[in-house]
Amino acid sequence: MSKKLSNIDNDISAWYTDVVTKAGLADYGPVKGTMVIKPYGFQLWDNVKDVFDKMIKDTGHTNAYFPLLIPKSFLAKEAEHVDGFAKECAVVTHTRLKSENDEIIVDPDSRLEEEVIIRPTSETVIWSMYKKWIQSHRDLPILINQWANVVRWEMRTRLFLRTTEFLWQEGHTAHKTKEEAEKETLDILELYKKLAEEYLAIPVYTGLKTDAEKFAGADKTYCIEAMMLDKKALQAGTSHNLGQNFAKAFDVKFQTEDNNEEYVWATSWGISTRLIGAVILAHGDKNGLRIPPKIAPIQIVLIPIFRDEKQRKIVEDYIDPITKELKQNEIRTFIDWSDSSPGYKFNEWELKGVPARIEIGPRDVESNTVIIARRDNGEKLSSPRHDLTQSVKDILDQIQNNLYNEAKDFRDNNTHSVNTYGEFKDIIKNGGFVRCGWDGKQETELKIKEDTKATIRCIPFNENPNNLTCIFSGNKAMHEVIFAKSY
């Protein structure tokens, strides 16, 4: 397989597919729209998962698991919810196959009386269970999360960014009061922001979705929105205040302290393997991936360099304690003894986005140093053997910060406040985020979308609509919003 990547500047779409497959993150599955997450890609996901799993456990949530299969009738209980998901549900109609004339066919005698769907999300099963579990205010809150796969039969798919089946976490909480549910929704959004910015090194805008863009079945959807290298927006996480919609649909009431009956207040929130796509498209460059150190499966790759057996032995004696030392200090380290040439290895590990590389050859053994090469900016420096661990830690921190700062500068430089629709269209055409006034009408939002393909990514928390007029209608603005073309 050729390791040459498509040009990131001319054809980022081809570059993306090349990187994902050639760096060994994922491969296409046999069924359209499915993907195999390969070990290197899965380690990346695992690291993201571990970070977030700890965050939610630290805030009182626990994991559980609900079934993949859901009665078809459940989906229909919440009107908006069914509208939102009906078009993309995989439906199980039969329970067995049989052979007939050397062919495997669906056994027509095995038709299910009540068809089941494969979860596109789990609100319905979960609320059917919460009905059984909640009677009193003493049963609240329930703070459950599950790590699971879901299936949404999408028209167009792309590895990680939109696949028919994907992995995610979905939190589902139940509360006594509206205020408590709202707080939960916002608290989780903060965790998402922290995860994106501090770990994935991706700056995000936080805000509220418009009615047109919110989750089907939610009262309010909050989101984190990131900018990719092609200046398009990617929704990287969502947190929903579901109000009492699902409680009403599934008749989940609780007895209050003063002995009244009230519907339970709900939230749900999710991040998915799409985040891997976000990391790729936020940090990549012409040589491949650049993975932030905090989530990198391999943080340091060691490349031994030698000519003959004698040199190999010398290098080995020098490098082994170094590897051991780094590992003992919990730096994820890999030493590449494969017999490709050093140059080949440099390119290979750069493609895979390993944050830093240590080159060790006879010259370094001689001078009691090592060469450290950074993936983020290509710098190479010679570092003394003693306090190597500290140098490595410092460099990894610098890389983490640098990736974040680069991404933030890029986003800030491509986010513009505008006052005229002409400017608006120019920016959308050339790529970028636009901050501007909006009159709050869905009709306006829709017209702009038809005209420019841009959608309102969010109403940012730090909006200031006071002196603004709507970019499209010229009426007084109800909100300041961020428009962009999105994935």
Added chain:
RNA sequence: CGGAGCGUGGCGUAGUCCGGUAGCGCACUGCAAUGGGGUUGCAGGGGUCGCAGGUUCAAAUCCUGUCGCUCCGACCA
């Protein structure tokens, strides 16, 4: 579902117009040298050309059908 394109060793492709029994690059195996930015040389192994029919002495190539995938749109995390 509309538009476009593609199915030929593991991957990427040439050959298809004009039928004559499959070629190249990468990867793979072995040996030797090489090794601080994709290293050479030599020697090897692997494909009945998506599938099913048809035309023909002869089909990767022509005809009919069929399946699948990718890209672009409408839908979406």
